[in-house]
Amino acid sequence: MASAINILNASKLEDSRLGELSQAVGRVFGIRTYVTSANLNLDKAFDASRGQCNSTALLAELLNSYKQSDEKRIAIVGVDLFIPVLTFVFGEAQLNGIAAVVSTVRLANPFYGLLPNEDIDFGRLEKEVVHELGHTFGLYHCHQFECVMRSSTYVEEIDLKRLNPCNRCSELLKVAMLNK
Numbered sequence: 001m002a003s004a005i006n007i008l009n010a011s012k013l014e015d016s017r018l019g020e021l022s023q024a025v026g027r028v029f030g031i032r033t034y035v036t037s038a039n040l041n042l043d044k045a046f047d048a049s050r051g052q053c054n055s056t057a058l059l060a061e062l063l064n065s066y067k068q069s070d071e072k073r074i075a076i077v078g079v080d081l082f083i084p085v086l087t088f089v090f091g092e093a094q095l096n097g098i099a100a101v102v103s104t105v106r107l108a109n110p111f112y113g114l115l116p117n118e119d120i121d122f123g124r125l126e127k128e129v130v131h132e133l134g135h136t137f138g139l140y141h142c143h144q145f146e147c148v149m150r151s152s153t154y155v156e157e158i159d160l161k162r163l164n165p166c167n168r169c170s171e172l173l174k175v176a177m178l179n180k
Contacts, residue, residue, distance in 0.1 A: 008038035011078035093135035100132035
């Protein structure tokens with residue numbers, strides 16, 4: 001079982017919000033969760049032709065930079081992310097692994113020309129962090145409409161999700177956490 005979840009901050013998120021995020025994630029997964037500063041070289045993952053960072057390259061850096069394997073780690077970055085087959089991603093995770101990354105960029109209302117709303121943006125971030133960490137515990141995408149593990153293409157879909165997994169995904173998570 002993972003001993004802890006380390007939230008690695010490489011964004012402009014305020015300390016108070018990071019503390020809230022850590023508490024929310026800790027409640028969902030039931031294990032110690034803490035925040036540290038990320039030591040990531042975003043330039044290595046940056047694709048100038050797209051103006052975005054390759055999330056898979058960031059995952060590789062996370063895996064190479066942070067060797068402690070009994071902890072899950074998720075980097076929060078303030079850069080737009082992509083994978084080569086998609087225009088953008090909100091985040092990416094190593095399935096059944098230890099690393100994940102989430103971007104704050106497309107979770108923010110101003111990205112879409114809307115008025116800033118930190119509470120809405122933060123709620124989206126919480127859900128995406130839980131979603132990507134769910135993948136690190138072996139959870140796949142769920143078809144339940146409000147499940148945090150449902151795949152999201154638009155922020156409006158994130159808004160409709162709950163923070164916690166559905167009953168089925170919760171049971172799968174319990175089993176996965178006992179076996180890790």
